[in-house]
């Protein structure tokens with residue numbers, strides 16, 4: 174897997190890899206709430222969220238539709254402003270963190286610009302952030318390779334399948350090498366096989382680079398396989414139901430899915446989800 | 455790692471039918487049928503409208519009786535008919551376009567040149583003005599409420615009333631020649647461009663805008679990398695309307711500023727001397743020029759949109 178070797182060269186060397194403890198949290202939420210005022214009355218999308226995410230963690234948010242997973246990610250990204258409580262990203266407000274370009278965001282939909290080719294879509298953040306042309310080309314090539322889209326540089330988005338478009342959007346978020354990745358169901362539209370493959374690649378990338386990942390998913394096995402911690406959320410109002418530690422070795426492989434430890438954690442997550450659902454009126 | 459690129463089957467291009475066969479199957483048949491119907495109706499109308507003129511012509515010439523065939527033939531060959539027959543207009547067009555030197559004042563090519571130069575100049579000015587206004591309106595909230603009512607009001611004033619005033623005022627300021635006519639053309643063509651561009655610059659969806667926000671892109675960067683490319687299809691749609699409006703504006707201005715020539719001057723001279731055939735020929739020539747201008751814009755539209763990956 175040559176692309177991983179390259180990834181190693183351009184990011185934090187493994188010996189300097191941050192450990193999951195003893196460092197200031199990347200994300201710290203205290204009593205965080207967000208209420209949307211709608212025509213039909215207030216919607217409590219987030220309510221009393223307390224969460225610390227430390228450098229190098231891989232945290233999955235899992236929960237039924239409408240429980241506020243996207244909203245929480247958007248608050249971290251300063252795309253939405255909390256109506257109560259406090260939150261810091263890299264020790265500063267989400268607004269300041271956004272201005273420092275601290276995170277890469279993968280949306281639930283690919284959100285590629287239809288008038289740009291795949292290569293130019295991946296280059297978009299690099300253009301905005303003022304990377305040189307040579308640097309842009311090198312990064313576009315490397316990241317398209319990483320998501321298995323080599324050869325599609327000059328295609329327009331409509332010429333790619335939905336899954337390929339989503340992979341292009343992942344390459345775009347990785348292209349400027351942010352330390353924090355916010356991913357909203359990035360693999361929701363992919364088939365099982367490609368999903369497994371990308372899960373392994375994402376895990377390897379995370380292991381090698383020491384990035385912090387906040388990852389939204391609906392899939393229990395995906396959450397258990399990828400995460401160091403799983404945040405189970407429940408709806409109305411959107412809140413944290415349970416936080417389940419998930420300490421498999423960082424260089425885990427897909428085989429761990431057959432182990433008893435994996436199955437136990439998956440069961441705990443499933444149990445938590447079911448309990449969360451029982452609150453629903 | 456990139457086996458997928460190589461092994462993914464590319465959709466084979468469907469076999470292309472011959473250009474003419476395609477045209478015939480696609481659009482040509484209905485177009486021909488409708489055109490023939492219009493020509494036929496036109497002939498019926500010409501006979502009906504010119505019949506009593508023809509009867510009095512026979513009477514004045516001392517002819518007491520005439521056959522229907524004579525009457526019909528007569529209605530289609532008058533020198534100053536109420537409604538000229540299609541072949542009379544075609545003959546006049548042939549005479550004034552092909553048989554007359556383009557430098558002559560009797561040539562429609564000569565007049566087309568005058569009208570087109572003012573139209574194109576006015577269209578360019580109007581489009582630039584329209585785009586600038588749209589950019590201002592999209593970026594300065596308060597301008598939408600303060601500017602837009604005036605822009606809309608400007609288009610509610612009948613141009614036939616406004617054009618002579620503008621031309622006369624400009625003439626008194628020693629602005630003559632192509633500029634007053636181009637000003638009227640610009641006056642009519644900026645409006646659709648402004649409306650279309652405001653819509654186009656606002657067309658990015660929230661997700662596309664959020665993406666720019668995550669990069670903490672500046673307003674200028676968002677404008678250049680997102681709003682401008684999103685607006686291009688809207689721009690071309692409104693340019694097509696704008697270029698036709700510019701031609702109308704020029705012709706109306708030429709009615710006032712008729713000494714310089716142009717289709718408007720031909721229309722005026724034709725109605726002054728009762729030369730209906732000349733009026734209709736000028737009308738047709740003007741319509742053909744409008745079609746030509748729209749075709750040029752449509753061609754640019756296709757090229758640009760294809761290069762931007764909008765068309766499949």
Ligand SMILES: Nc1ncnc2c1ncn2[C@@H]1O[C@H](COP(=O)(O)OP(=O)(O)OP(=O)(O)O)[C@@H](O)[C@H]1O
Pocket residue numbers: 209210211216217218236237238239240241242243244245411
């Ligand atoms: N802009 C908005 N205005 C009003 N209500 C909103 C808005 N965005 C989200 N909501 C509401 O907030 C709640 C949480 O929405 P959110 O998108 O965060 O859910 P989610 O957990 O991401 O769901 P899914 O798994 O379906 O993506 C929902 O009840 C939703 O209707």
Ligand SMILES: [Mg+2]
Pocket residue numbers: 242243244281357
């Ligand atoms: Mg969501």
